[in-house]
Amino acid sequence: MALNGKTAVVTGAALGIGRAITEILVQNGAKVALLDVNEAEAKALKKALDKQYGQEKTIVIKCDVESEEQIKAALQKTADTFGGIDIVCNNAGILNEGEWEKTVSINVLGVIKVTYLALKHMNKLTGGRGGVMVNTASMAGLGPFLTCPVYSATKHAVVGFTRSMALASAVSDYGIRFNAVCPGFVETDLKVKFPFKLGQFSHLSDVGKEMVEQMGTIQPSVVAECVLELVTDETKNGDHLLVKHNEKSYVTFPEVL
């Protein structure tokens, strides 16, 4: 998929991995709707992108992925502004074991809500142009993350949802591919806040630190390059790209069904 003339929606676009995804999509010719609760940082990113690529390439829409109403309005504004939606990056997410219900609400329900509402715009069976959705899961969605059980559960949910949607879409001829990126430890605010977000597992903070020291960290731009690959490679559907400190590989899942 060439990105020129394509429209992307990125949730959690203002900072971290979402910022890097936004930047690489604009750099490669896409128009991007930046959805985030942090409107100020999203506007700051737009200001920087405007200087380099022109102000018509991006819009900022304040949107909390916990709110179906805000998602619906943001997707409609995107479609009205750019003429349709081709790409969705479900990236918004938090890590907070102390507020684990909120973590589930954003990381799981938010991904489902955005996916199902975006389907209405993208599904070829309902007048859409088809396209691709890339979800930001995690290495914690492929195995245990002992310091953050609920966060790991949310990312396992994203993996299962992505794989299932990929099959459902293919069989239903929606014309939409579904993939996920599964990073290890990435240098973002989420990582910095980690020691203060462990709730009842705060006693395991040093274990997390040791894991990072053993595994190393990744720059957001490296994750964004993987997302670009999952967006543009039209052979990828139901694929999960695992991104470690110095390597990336496609996940092979056991055949169970």
Ligand SMILES: NC(=O)C1=CN([C@@H]2O[C@H](COP(=O)(O)OP(=O)(O)OC[C@H]3O[C@@H](n4cnc5c(N)ncnc54)[C@H](O)[C@@H]3O)[C@@H](O)[C@H]2O)C=CC1
């Ligand atoms: N930082 C890491 O080590 C890793 C992060 N991830 C995932 O990457 C995604 C992005 O995380 P980071 O860039 O690290 O975090 P971050 O905290 O740097 O950025 C998250 C962005 O999402 C926005 N956001 C938070 N809640 C939101 C909501 N309810 N609605 C809309 N926007 C919201 C924030 O305002 C922020 O701009 C998350 O899904 C996270 O789980 C996956 C693997 C590793």
Ligand SMILES: CCCCCC(=O)/C=C/C=C\C=C\C=C\[C@@H](O)[C@@H](O)CCCC(=O)O
């Ligand atoms: C194997 C599970 C990988 C899970 C990757 C993921 O989805 C989320 C990771 C979140 C952050 C973990 C960060 C741990 C950081 C520690 O090193 C902490 O002590 C960092 C303190 C602040 C800093 O960044 O220096």
